[in-house]
Amino acid sequence: MKKLLSIVAVSVFALSANAGTLDDVKNRGFLKCGVTTGLAGFAAPDDSGNWTGLDVDMCRAVAAAVFGDSSKVEFTTTTGKSRFPTLASGEIDMLARNTTWTLSRDVNLGFEFVGVNFYDGQGFMVPTSLGVSSATELDGATVCIQTGTTTELNLADFFRANNIGYEALPIETNDEARENLFAGRCDVFTTDASGLSSTRAQSDNPNKWVVLPEIISKEPLGPLVRHGDHQWGDVVRWSLNTMIIAEEFGLTQANVDDNMNSNIPEVLRILGVEGGYGEMLELSNDFAYNIIKQIGNYSESYERNVGPDTPLAIGRGLNALWTDGGILYAPPFR
Amino acid sequence: MRSNFNFFSDQKFRSLFYQVLVVGLFALGIYYLTITTAYNLEKRNIATGWSFLNNPAGFDISFSPFLDFKSTDTHLKVYYVGVLNTLLVSFTGCIAATFLGFIVGIIRLSNNWLLSRTAYVYVEFCRNVPLILQIILWYSILLLMPRIKQAIELVNGFFITNRGLYSPRPIYESGFSIVFFVFIVGIIASIWISKWAKKRQERTGQRYPVLWTSLGLIILLPLIIFFLLGSPMTFEYPVLKGFNFKGGMVIRPEFIAMFLALSIYTGAFISETVRSGILSVTKGQREASAALGLKPTWIMRLIIIPQALRVIIPPLTSQYLNLTKNSSLGIAVGYADLVHGFGGISLNQTGQAIECMVITMATYLCISLIISFFMNIYNRSIQFKEK
Known part of the structure; x- marks a missing residue:
C-alpha cells in the first residue's frame, strides 16, 4: 500500500514540477515572473499600466530569449514574505524581485540564484530636519523595516555591533513602511540603498530626506529559480549574462542590426550568426539578438530605470562593468 | 439468496460499514497528504525539523511588554x-x-x-x-x-x-508588597462578605451595604496602609531624549x-x-x-x-x-x-x-x-x- 501511494505521489509530483520548466513555459506560451508589489525603478506599473523596471527587464529578457517576444510575460506581485513560497510551489517560473543572494536561501530554501543584476547594500534614510549625519548617531531611534528581509537581520546586527539601542517597527510592505515614515511614526527607514532612493523619489519633496553614508551590508540582488532544473536555470542565467556581455561589446538596441556583419567573432557568436549556442540552451540561435533588440544591453536597462537621469538617480558604482571600475563581469559567450 | 444481501439490509451493519468507510478514506487522505508533502519537501531540498526553534532569531520585535526580547534570543x-x-x-x-x-x-x-x-x-x-x-x-x-x-x-x-x-511608570519601593497584600486580602474578604450578606438576606430579609464595605476594604484600607507606610512608591516620568521618550510607560x-x-x-x-x-x-x-x-x-x-x-x-x-x-x-x-x-x-x-x-x-x-x-x-x- 505504502509503495503504491508513493508511486502515486511521485507520479503526481513528476507531472507538476519535474517536467522541465522551459518546456512548461514554451507550452504555456508565456512566462510567469514574480516581481515586487511596486518599487519604482525595479518593478512598478507606469502611468499606462505597463510594468517597468530593472527586474521587469530581466523577466522580459527571458521572454525574449524563449519566445522572441518580450511581451509574453505575466507578472505576479509578491511580498517579501510570499515570494519564496510562490516560487517553490511552481506558481511562477522565476523570481526577479530585488532578492538578496544568501547561503541559506540558495541552499536551505531549495532555490538557485543564477547571477546578480544589481549590487546593492543596506542603508538608512532619515528626515533632513533631524540633522543626523551618520547612522551611529541613531541611538534610541525608531526604525521602520520591511519584514521577511535580510535587512531585518542586518539591522539587528548593526545596532548590536555598535552597541546602540533602537526600536524596531517591522512592517509588511514597502508602501506601508513609507507611509509610517512619512507620518513620523518612525525616525528612520532602512532597506537596500536602491530601495531608499526609490522611496525618496516617491516623496512629495525628495530634499526633505537624506540617505546616510553608511552601507552596512552586501546585498547582491539577482533573479532566482527553483533548484534542480538546471536547464531552466541556464536559460535565465544566460539571459542575464547576454545583457552584460552586450554592454561589453557596445551592442545596443539601436546598433545591433548593423553588427550582424561585424568582424568581431564573439559578436557574431552572440548574435547567432556563427555557432549554435542558442540550440545548446534549447532556444533559437538568435535568442541573444532578441534580448538586445527588444530590451537592450544592461547599461540601457540601467539608465532607463534607475540611472542618474531617472528620479532614482543611482550612479553605476559597483554596477559598472569591471572594465569601468565596477564588478559587473560575465563569463565569455563561447 | 438471502445470505447474499442480508448484511446490507441490516441497518446496524450498513451504518457501521459507511462509518468505517468514511473514517478510512479520511485517514487515507491525511496519510497521502503527509507522504506527498514529505516527499516534495525532500525533493526540493527544503529543510525540515524543529531544531530551528533554538536558533537565535536575529531580528528585533517592536512590542514585547511582558518579556525582555533581544535579537540574540531564540x-x-x-x-x-x-x-x-x-x-x-x-x-x-x-x-x-x-x-x-x-x-x-x-x-x-x-x-x-x-x-x-x-x-x-x-x-x-x-x-x-x-x-x-x-x-x-x-x-x-x-x-x-x-x-x-x-x-x-x-x-x-x-x-x-x-x-x-x-x-509615568510607578516604581515600587520596599513596603509596597504589604499594601498589595492588604489589597488582595480586601478582595477575598469582600467576596466572602457578599456571600454572607446574600445568605443573610435570604434568611432574614435584612440587607447589608455590601458595596460600601467592599469599596472600603479594597480601596480605602490599602490607601490608609500606603500612607501609614510613608508612600512607598515613586514615579518615573517619560522624558524626551534624542529621538524618543525615555522612561515611563507607553x-x-x-x-x-x-x-x-x-x-x-x-x-x-x-x-x-x-x-x-x-x-x-x-x-x-x-x-x-x-x-x-x-x-x-x-x-x-x-x-x-x-x-x-x-x-x-x-x-x-x-x-x-x-x-x-x-x-x-x-x-x-x-x-x-x-x-x-x-x-x-x-x-x-x-x-x-x-x-x-x-x-x-x-x-x-x-x-x-x-x-x-x-x-x-x-x-x-x-x-x-x-x-
Missing part, C-alpha cells in the same frame, strides 16, 4: 512573545467588547428614540464594514496624532504622540488600533446577542416584576438579565473566539502578535513554513478550546437549575 522566545501579545489584545478586547456590547444592547431597546437610533447606526456600521478596514482606519487616525517632537502633554507626565501614549498605536477595532467590531455583534437575549425574556416577566413594585434598574438586574444570560452566553462564546482569531489581523498594522512574529518573520527567516504554521494553528486551537472550556463551565452555572 525563535522559541519569538513564539512566547507572540502568544503573550495575542493573549493581551484578545483578553482586553473581549472585556471591552463585552461592556460595550451590553451597554449598546440595552440602549438599543431604550424608549429614547435618539439613543436607540444611534446604537442602531453603530451596530449596522461596525458589523458591516470589514474588520481589516476598521483596523487600518484606526491606525491611520492614530498616525495623525502629534509627532514625537510636538507631543501634547495632557497632565504631568502623560503625553499623546503618534508613537503611543506615554505615562501604549503603542499598533496595540491601540487593534484594541479599538477588535472591541468596537465585536461589541456590535455582542450587542445584537444581548438584545436578542433580553427580548427572549417574556413580557409577562417584566410586567409581573413591575406589578410587584420593583424599580426598573432592579427589574433589569434581578429579573431580565439572569434569564437573558442563558440565551446570551453560547453566542457570546463564539464572539470571544472570533475576536481572538481576528487578532491575527495585527499584521496589517505591524502589531507583533503570534502571526506577525512567529508565523511571519520567523517563518520567513527560517523558511520552515510548515512547522511555523502548524505551531501557530495549534496555538490558536488551544486558546480557542480553553476559552470554550471556561465559557461552558460558566454557561452551566447560570442554566436554570431544577430544584
Whole structure:
C-alpha cells in the first residue's frame, strides 16, 4: 500500500514540477515572473499600466530569449514574505524581485540564484530636519523595516555591533513602511540603498530626506529559480549574462542590426550568426539578438530605470562593468 | 439468496460499514497528504525539523511588554512573545467588547428614540464594514496624532504622540508588597462578605451595604496602609531624549488600533446577542416584576438579565473566539502578535513554513478550546437549575 501511494505521489509530483520548466513555459506560451508589489525603478506599473523596471527587464529578457517576444510575460506581485513560497510551489517560473543572494536561501530554501543584476547594500534614510549625519548617531531611534528581509537581520546586527539601542517597527510592505515614515511614526527607514532612493523619489519633496553614508551590508540582488532544473536555470542565467556581455561589446538596441556583419567573432557568436549556442540552451540561435533588440544591453536597462537621469538617480558604482571600475563581469559567450 | 444481501439490509451493519468507510478514506487522505508533502519537501531540498526553534532569531520585535526580547534570543522566545501579545489584545478586547456590547444592547431597546437610533447606526456600521478596514482606519487616525517632537502633554507626565501614549511608570519601593497584600486580602474578604450578606438576606430579609464595605476594604484600607507606610512608591516620568521618550510607560498605536477595532467590531455583534437575549425574556416577566413594585434598574438586574444570560452566553462564546482569531489581523498594522512574529518573520527567516504554521494553528486551537472550556463551565452555572 505504502509503495503504491508513493508511486502515486511521485507520479503526481513528476507531472507538476519535474517536467522541465522551459518546456512548461514554451507550452504555456508565456512566462510567469514574480516581481515586487511596486518599487519604482525595479518593478512598478507606469502611468499606462505597463510594468517597468530593472527586474521587469530581466523577466522580459527571458521572454525574449524563449519566445522572441518580450511581451509574453505575466507578472505576479509578491511580498517579501510570499515570494519564496510562490516560487517553490511552481506558481511562477522565476523570481526577479530585488532578492538578496544568501547561503541559506540558495541552499536551505531549495532555490538557485543564477547571477546578480544589481549590487546593492543596506542603508538608512532619515528626515533632513533631524540633522543626523551618520547612522551611529541613531541611538534610541525608531526604525521602520520591511519584514521577511535580510535587512531585518542586518539591522539587528548593526545596532548590536555598535552597541546602540533602537526600536524596531517591522512592517509588511514597502508602501506601508513609507507611509509610517512619512507620518513620523518612525525616525528612520532602512532597506537596500536602491530601495531608499526609490522611496525618496516617491516623496512629495525628495530634499526633505537624506540617505546616510553608511552601507552596512552586501546585498547582491539577482533573479532566482527553483533548484534542480538546471536547464531552466541556464536559460535565465544566460539571459542575464547576454545583457552584460552586450554592454561589453557596445551592442545596443539601436546598433545591433548593423553588427550582424561585424568582424568581431564573439559578436557574431552572440548574435547567432556563427555557432549554435542558442540550440545548446534549447532556444533559437538568435535568442541573444532578441534580448538586445527588444530590451537592450544592461547599461540601457540601467539608465532607463534607475540611472542618474531617472528620479532614482543611482550612479553605476559597483554596477559598472569591471572594465569601468565596477564588478559587473560575465563569463565569455563561447 | 438471502445470505447474499442480508448484511446490507441490516441497518446496524450498513451504518457501521459507511462509518468505517468514511473514517478510512479520511485517514487515507491525511496519510497521502503527509507522504506527498514529505516527499516534495525532500525533493526540493527544503529543510525540515524543529531544531530551528533554538536558533537565535536575529531580528528585533517592536512590542514585547511582558518579556525582555533581544535579537540574540531564540525563535522559541519569538513564539512566547507572540502568544503573550495575542493573549493581551484578545483578553482586553473581549472585556471591552463585552461592556460595550451590553451597554449598546440595552440602549438599543431604550424608549429614547435618539439613543436607540444611534446604537442602531453603530451596530449596522461596525458589523458591516470589514474588520481589516476598521483596523487600518484606526491606525491611520492614530498616525495623525502629534509627532514625537510636538507631543501634547495632557497632565504631568502623560503625553499623546503618534508613537503611543506615554505615562509615568510607578516604581515600587520596599513596603509596597504589604499594601498589595492588604489589597488582595480586601478582595477575598469582600467576596466572602457578599456571600454572607446574600445568605443573610435570604434568611432574614435584612440587607447589608455590601458595596460600601467592599469599596472600603479594597480601596480605602490599602490607601490608609500606603500612607501609614510613608508612600512607598515613586514615579518615573517619560522624558524626551534624542529621538524618543525615555522612561515611563507607553501604549503603542499598533496595540491601540487593534484594541479599538477588535472591541468596537465585536461589541456590535455582542450587542445584537444581548438584545436578542433580553427580548427572549417574556413580557409577562417584566410586567409581573413591575406589578410587584420593583424599580426598573432592579427589574433589569434581578429579573431580565439572569434569564437573558442563558440565551446570551453560547453566542457570546463564539464572539470571544472570533475576536481572538481576528487578532491575527495585527499584521496589517505591524502589531507583533503570534502571526506577525512567529508565523511571519520567523517563518520567513527560517523558511520552515510548515512547522511555523502548524505551531501557530495549534496555538490558536488551544486558546480557542480553553476559552470554550471556561465559557461552558460558566454557561452551566447560570442554566436554570431544577430544584
